[in-house]
Amino acid sequence: MxxxxxxxxxxxxxxxxxxxxxxxxxxxxxxxxxxxxxxxxxxxxxxxxxxxxxxxxxxxxxxxxxxxxxxxxxxxxxxxxxxxxxxxxxxxxxxxxxxxxxxxxxxxxxxxxxxxxxxxxxxxxxxxxxxxxxxxxxxxxxxxxxxxxxxxxxxxxxxxxxxxxxxxxxxxxxxxxxxxxxxxxxxxxxxxxxxxxxxxxxxxxxxxxxxxxxxxxxxxxxINPFLVRTDERGNVLFSKWANLIIKKGKPGSAKRLKWIALFKYYLLFAIWVIAPIVFVVFLLTYLPMTSKRNSERKYYSSVSLKEN
Ligand SMILES: Cc1cc2nc3c(=O)[nH]c(=O)nc-3n(C[C@H](O)[C@H](O)[C@H](O)COP(=O)(O)O)c2cc1C
CATH class of the missing domain: 3.40.50.360 (Flavodoxin domain)
Structure with a gap:
């Protein structure tokens, strides 16, 4: 068995x-x-x-x-x-x-x-x-x-x-x-x-x-190549926010919740304002980025892990 x-x-x-x-x-x-x-x-x-x-x-x-x-x-x-x-x-x-x-x-x-x-x-x-x-x-x-x-x-x-x-x-x-x-x-x-x-x-x-x-x-x-880009950018920005907010206190603490509220508004801004801009840039660079997109599609569909 x-x-x-x-x-x-x-x-x-x-x-x-x-x-x-x-x-x-x-x-x-x-x-x-x-x-x-x-x-x-x-x-x-x-x-x-x-x-x-x-x-x-x-x-x-x-x-x-x-x-x-x-x-x-x-x-x-x-x-x-x-x-x-x-x-x-x-x-x-x-x-x-x-x-x-x-x-x-x-x-x-x-x-x-x-x-x-x-x-x-x-x-x-x-x-x-x-x-x-x-x-x-x-x-x-x-x-x-x-x-x-x-x-x-x-x-x-x-x-x-x-x-x-x-x-x-x-x-x-x-x-x-x-x-x-x-x-x-x-x-x-x-x-x-x-x-x-x-x-x-x-x-x-x-x-x-x-x-x-x-x-x-x-x-x-x-693989959606536009979402690959957005995810990548999102990680860079999230890293800055997370490292900032974690220093403001424990979950639920008053000081930290003020920062969490700012993060929430930032997230809405990122989704409704930054993401559409990323989309325009994505479209403008669509042709020159073809080979990068193809290699990303192959890699992200696979189970291999790139060495950093
Ligand atoms: C706190 C939280 C953050 C989430 N963030 C993302 C995200 O970054 N990307 C995404 O595609 N889905 C996100 N989701 C959706 C979840 O991946 C999932 O589809 C949804 O919560 C259903 O949950 P379940 O698998 O626990 O039933 C998030 C959900 C929660 C609760």
Whole structure:
């Protein structure tokens, strides 16, 4: 019997449903699936209060770990043929619960020398988060063999509005009855089961060499070159804000919340003013940037990690 471990955290249940859809299609006579759900302590409440949402930014971006439930001994004591690792992006970075687990000794124990397939779900900006993920996995000597990214396919600014509605109301429905539903489409959630076949073949053959190529044939990753640029710029600016705000006090402290409010307005400005400017520059430099775009598309669709 082959052993698969699904590691996951999801506030809304969206990511867990997707992971379940994938593993439900694995041959249960040959593959045993175990689950470890990361539960942060204290919980991040959902729906979010606005202030707490933005106040989670510095610790998320600076990848500062916090407490979570340890895996049970029956999970820790097994050796896995594959780990399917589901995560979501917070502020262009793997979320706090995911980052906390990956920086722990439990991650070393569960992931060392183990093939890992990452499955990221988010609004649409996951490229630099996946680069951080690759580094976190490499630090615990895990072996990244596959990557799947599922996103909201609506245009960037529409999904900004609809995700805010979802995060602050807790309802994954059509905002004002006119906007599209936020998050991953029902169709993409259901059809995630298609990824089971190449994963199953690789596990049974114990050969992961072609797995990412096979996943890519199933549309596992789409690279949007404009979002690559925005994500890159966003990381430079977020780094300045996070390093500034972290010095202003603990989460929730009055002094820090004043800075968090400024950050919130800056974020709105960045989304509604800077991003459209980045888009114009992107269009103006479209032709000269062709070869850079092509090489980025290839690299970000792959599971390799560039040396810094
Ligand atoms: C605090 C916070 C920050 C987020 N930042 C991003 C982001 O930078 N990029 C993105 O594409 N999605 C972002 N999202 C959306 C999440 O990646 C995810 O799709 C959503 O929270 C659904 O969560 P779940 O997987 O916990 O159910 C953010 C969500 C939260 C709660």
């Amino acid at each position: 082959k052993e698969v471990l699904v590691i996951h955290y999801s506030q809304t249940g969206q990511l867990t449903t997707i992971l379940n859809n994938v593993v439900a299609k694995l041959d249960s006579e040959k593959i045993n699936v175990s689950f470890y759900e990361i539960v942060p302590d204290p919980l991040f409440e959902f729906p979010w209060e606005k202030e707490k949402f933005y106040d989670a930014f510095p610790e998320t971006f600076l990848q500062i770990p916090s407490k979570f439930n340890p895996p049970k001994s029956e999970i820790l004591d097994k050796k896995y043929d594959l780990v399917l690792f589901g995560y979501q992006v917070w502020f262009l970075t793997p979320s706090i619960p995911i980052n906390s687990f990956l920086k722990s000794d439990f991650a070393k124990r569960l992931l060392k020398d183990t093939p890992v397939v990452t499955l990221v779900t988010c609004r649409n900006m996951w490229i630099q988060a996946q680069e951080k993920m690759k580094r976190l996995l490499s630090n615990v000597s895990a072996n990244l063999v596959g990557h799947i990214a599922l996103v909201d396919r609506h245009i960037n600014h529409i999904s900004v509005i609809t995700i805010a509605h979802w995060m602050f109301s807790g309802r994954k429905d059509r905002y004002l009855g006119i906007f599209p539903k936020p998050g991953i489409s029902d169709n993409d959630i259901a059809s995630a089961e298609k990824f089971a076949l190449p994963i199953e073949r690789a596990i049974l053959a114990n050969d992961f060499t072609d797995l990412q190529e096979n996943l890519l044939r199933l549309d596992a990753v789409r």
